[in-house]
Amino acid sequence: MDTHRLPDTIDGCAAQRAVPFRRGGRLTALGAALERLFVWLRPWLPVAHGVMFVGFLAILFVPLLLDDPGAEDGPFDHFTVMAHTLLWGLWFPLAFLSVVLTGRSWCGLLCPMGAGSEWAGKVGLKRPVPAWLRWPGTPVASFILVTVWGQTVGVRDHPEAAAILFGSVFAAALVIGFLFGRGKRAWCRHACPIGLLLGVYSRLGAVEFAPKRPEPGGDRWTEKTVCPTLIDLKRKTESRHCIECFRCVGPSSQGGLYLKLRVPGTEIETVSAHNPSLSEVLFLFMGTGVALGGFLWLVLPSYQHLRMAVGDWGIDQGWYWLGEPGPRWLMAVYPERREVFRWLDFILIVGYMLSWLAALTATLSATTAASAWLSARLAPGAEWKARFVQLGYQYAPVAMVSLLLGLGGGLFDTLALLGLGPAAVLGAKGLCFALGALWSLRLGDRLLAAQGVPATTRWIPLLPGALGSFAIGAAWYPALFGA
Ligand code: SF4
Ligand code: SF4
Incomplete structure (x- = not known):
């Protein structure tokens, strides 16, 4: 038996098979x-x-x-x-x-x-x-x-x-x-x-x-x-x-x-031919926001100020349960390691992360909407929603780097274990982010070219996209380089 014989449902029909396949x-x-x-x-x-x-x-x-x-x-x-x-x-x-x-x-x-x-x-x-x-x-x-x-x-x-x-x-x-x-x-x-x-x-892959x-x-x-x-x-x-x-x-x-x-990024550059989806684009925005929130509550003083203010207010209301720890499957309760989250921490961490999710989703939706609107003015044709979905993918590299820095930050700890000094680790993080932002810019340019925007005016709809990448970078700055 030919082990490479595929089922009839996916092998080509006889007429098609007569034409040799070219890779x-x-x-x-x-x-x-x-x-x-x-x-x-x-x-x-x-x-x-x-x-x-x-x-x-x-x-x-x-x-x-x-x-x-x-x-x-x-x-x-x-x-x-x-x-x-x-x-x-x-x-x-x-x-x-x-x-x-x-x-x-x-x-x-x-x-x-x-x-x-x-x-x-x-x-x-x-x-x-x-x-x-x-x-x-x-x-x-x-x-x-x-x-x-x-x-x-x-x-x-x-x-x-x-x-x-x-x-x-x-x-x-x-x-x-x-x-x-x-x-x-x-x-x-x-x-x-x-x-x-x-x-x-x-979709970015080779x-x-x-x-x-x-x-x-x-x-x-x-x-x-x-x-x-x-x-x-x-x-x-x-x-x-x-x-x-x-x-x-x-x-x-x-x-x-x-x-x-293929060259990395090809599928996104021509995403209109590769089943673009609004839910994926919104995920790019929301995923970046929630990962950012998961990092920033640890480093921003604003979180601690909020915690104090809400805690004091809760005591004034007589809501003492806010100071009680909850179940371990829901929040970190490890007195032996000197970390005990209370209901106050749980509610605030969830709220803080979801607020960042909402803020970044709103920001990137606004910049993408502006890009799509400008693109439609400069090159009439496809409807605004289709342009919005396609242009949303320009944030894929910068969003990927954000998630790498946030959820996959342990990689940089491993680099430190391998002997890289703190300045070099910081440099590696900054470099990752800069490369992600540049790649996003390049994708924005290619997507606008595919929408028919002439090279001479492409910088106009590209600008809101660059602003979006800048906003992500600005939000990550305290996490990367200290508040
Ligand atoms: S399309 Fe991908 S996931 Fe599906 S059978 Fe082929 S290799 Fe596997
Ligand atoms: S990571 Fe998730 S999607 Fe991928 S194989 Fe594992 S379970 Fe499936």
């Missing part, structure tokens, strides 16, 4: 070699998932069995420090950064949670995916919930909190898979907060899986597919749902999909 994109020989390598490795993926599953459980739960590390202990002195470094210093930031080079390779090749959810779907109830799960806002809400919850439980500082949060997300992946999986990854497609994040930024025999009609969700994330393969134009599992790829087949290498 597109850049570095085609490298793309073909990578494709052959990973298709050859594909039978071993369950082993990789099993190893990752055991490693993930060890990182989450072994620290709960150990005494706390000493203040001077490094990763090689104490397993808890090693687990923390692996989780926050390597996995989280590198999973982010890897999308620019390899797309969602983490999801398809290594993630134990997605593989577990798919397995649960094979043995589960196989119910139809409900409308609430398919709603585009579900993964956005899931991301915001998990990010805020991570802050209130102190996920980066307490191993118990990491076990509670990641253990709950893992359990949710298994339950959704068990109920609605049908042998696919309904969780990965519709609800995973990390998947949404990686999916949006995979790897795409493209149909060899594309059909018109645009991207669609379908259950009649070999794709675990329910992509209608022949109509696939966007990268965000593709987890790079290689199941639709047969190097010797004339149908199915193939691995295409």
Whole structure:
């Protein structure tokens, strides 16, 4: 049997197969070699998932069995420090950064949670995916919930909190898979907060899986597919749902999909042909805002002033419960480590993060709306809403860097552990941000060019976009360089 023979549903029809397929994109020989390598490795993926599953459980739960590390202990002195470094210093930031080079390779090749959810779907109830799960806002809400919850439980500082949060997300992946999986990854497609994040930024990536025999009609969700994330393969134009599992790829087949290498950013520069979506753009704005809030409440004096003022006011009202600690699954209550959040802290952290979310979403929506309006004046044609959605993607690089600095800030701690001084670490953060902002500017320019705005006047609608990037930079300044 030819192991590369694909099912009839995705292999081309006889007439199409008569015309030989020609590989597109850049570095085609490298793309073909990578494709052959990973298709050859594909039978071993369950082993990789099993190893990752055991490693993930060890990182989450072994620290709960150990005494706390000493203040001077490094990763090689104490397993808890090693687990923390692996989780926050390597996995989280590198999973982010890897999308620019390899797309969602983490999801398809290594993630134990997605593989577990798919397995649960094979043995589960196989119910139809409900409308609430398919709603585009579900993964956005899931991301915001998990990010805020991570802050209130102190996920980066307490191993118990990491076990509670990641253990709950893992359990949710298994339950959704068990109920609605049908042998696919309904969780990965519709609800995973990390998947949404990686999916949006995979649009920036250098790897795409493209149909060899594309059909018109645009991207669609379908259950009649070999794709675990329910992509209608022949109509696939966007990268965000593709987890790079290689199941639709047969190097010797004339149908199915193939691995295409491209210049990073290409998909966003031409996003109108790649199923742009308002929910994704709003996620870019909201995700950046909530990550910023999660960092700024720790460093801005305004948060402490607010806390004092609200605390005093609460006492005046006789609301003494505000000073009581809540349950550990909701907020950090670790007197042995001298950190005890009270209901006051919980309410204020949630409120502060959501306020930043609202403020940044409003700011970036306003700058994008202005860009779209100016673009429509300078190059009449497409409607304003379509321009707004396309131009919203210009913030993808700067938003990615924001999330890297906020949620994946452990990478910079790891750089410090490797011997980089504080000034060099600060320089690395500043450089990351500057590169992200420049890339955003470049994307704004390309998107406006695609909307037909002439080169001579393009700086006019580009200006609001640059102001938006500047606003993000200004908001991050206290977190990067001190208030
Ligand atoms: S979408 Fe989430 S659960 Fe699925 S593979 Fe990616 S990170 Fe893992
Ligand atoms: S498009 Fe292909 S490689 Fe991507 S997730 Fe679906 S089956 Fe896997």
